[in-house]
Amino acid sequence: MTTGVYIHIPFCHQICNYCDFNKVFFKNQPVDEYIESLGKEMALAVSKNPAAYKEIQTIFLGGGTPTALSAEQLERLLTLIQTHIPMKHVIEFSTEANPDELTIEKLRVLKAFGINRLSLGVQSFDTELLKKLGRTHAPEQVIETIRQAKEVGFTNISIDLMYGLPGQTMEQWQNTLNQAFALDLPHYSAYSLIVEPKTIFFNLMNKGKLPLPGEDSEAAMYALLMKEMEKRGLHQYEISNFGRTDFESKHNLIYWDNDEYAGFGAGASGYVSSTRYTNHGPLKKYMDCIEAGELPIHHEHDVTEKEKIEEELFLGLRKTAGINKQHFYERYGKQVHDVFEKQINSLTEAGLLIEDEQAIYLSHQGKFVGNEVFQEFLID
Missing domain, CATH: 3.20.20.70 (Aldolase class I)
Known part of the structure; x- marks a missing residue:
């Protein structure tokens, strides 16, 4: 939604x-x-x-x-x-x-x-x-x-x-x-x-x-x-x-919660009905599409389940509350450890992640190297 x-x-x-x-x-x-x-x-x-x-x-x-x-x-x-x-x-x-x-x-x-x-x-x-x-x-x-x-x-x-x-x-x-x-x-x-x-x-x-x-x-x-x-x-x-x-x-x-949003305007991006899209950036191209009765979409991509799961970690770990494990299970039908056990264990041992019963989140040290932590959760 x-x-x-x-x-x-x-x-x-x-x-x-x-x-x-x-x-x-x-x-x-x-x-x-x-x-x-x-x-x-x-x-x-x-x-x-x-x-x-x-x-x-x-x-x-x-x-x-x-x-x-x-x-x-x-x-x-x-x-x-x-x-x-x-x-x-x-x-x-x-x-x-x-x-x-x-x-x-x-x-x-x-x-x-x-x-x-x-x-x-x-x-x-x-x-x-x-x-x-x-x-x-x-x-x-x-x-x-x-x-x-x-x-x-x-x-x-x-x-x-x-x-x-x-x-x-x-x-x-x-x-x-x-x-x-x-x-x-x-x-x-x-x-x-x-x-x-x-x-x-x-x-x-x-x-x-x-x-x-x-x-x-x-x-x-x-x-x-x-x-x-x-x-x-x-x-x-x-x-x-x-x-x-x-x-x-x-x-x-x-x-950051990896929820859906619409984007309107030249160069805007959106994420609607499991599809990420970007509008045409040049004003004339954007406006010409609309005058022709068309949505001004330059590029769109149907997000796969694997990509959604990657983005859930990549975006969600930006929040200090981190990844809620129950929410992850309800959204994807699997435990976060089923997908990322190796990464979670490695980053926790390195002192960059903290895990408790409810969530997984960046440590104080991890906040200084957030982008490096996020990249570990690209599945491929």
């Missing part, structure tokens, strides 16, 4: 130096036409498979930058979502946002149309590092935007932070954490920089012009992050996510 909906807004007023998501500069783009195409895609998908959309619980607007849209464009987009997506069971309606684009007018539109969670791309409170990242906001704008969001009535607010940045010191990271905690928010996400192909950072790295902290420094930053979050009662429920009880991201938990 599909329980989540992801909607991709590919427009940005500024392209960040580290971003590899499907995005285009806002200027001179068919933004209004794209919004109408999104509405048509949602209508077409729901009409083709209405049973899959009966119990949608979360909706997430991502990008790109959803708040690159004007207040009027946001209102049109949200109207189309409410028209075509069954909203009866939705408990979390989130949007990503940039601090320097989220005006009081836009905040009021978001609130009026039922959005109840904001995820702000802050990344750092260090002006020098923000410039290196290609971010256009100032630290003061983060504080003011959050003040306005609370004034409008938002209580579920999260910010994204990044560490392992070019030239970043432990002192800069500690200062960013201190300023983030001063905002007294119920949720924080923090990610180490991954230099992806086709980004400005990737080109700089290949030229030897990207002075990244070493592995030891990055590990020290992650250790500090976990320590500071725990000290403030922010529960680490996933490798990179921390929140107070009941403020965990319900939409992202759909991914």
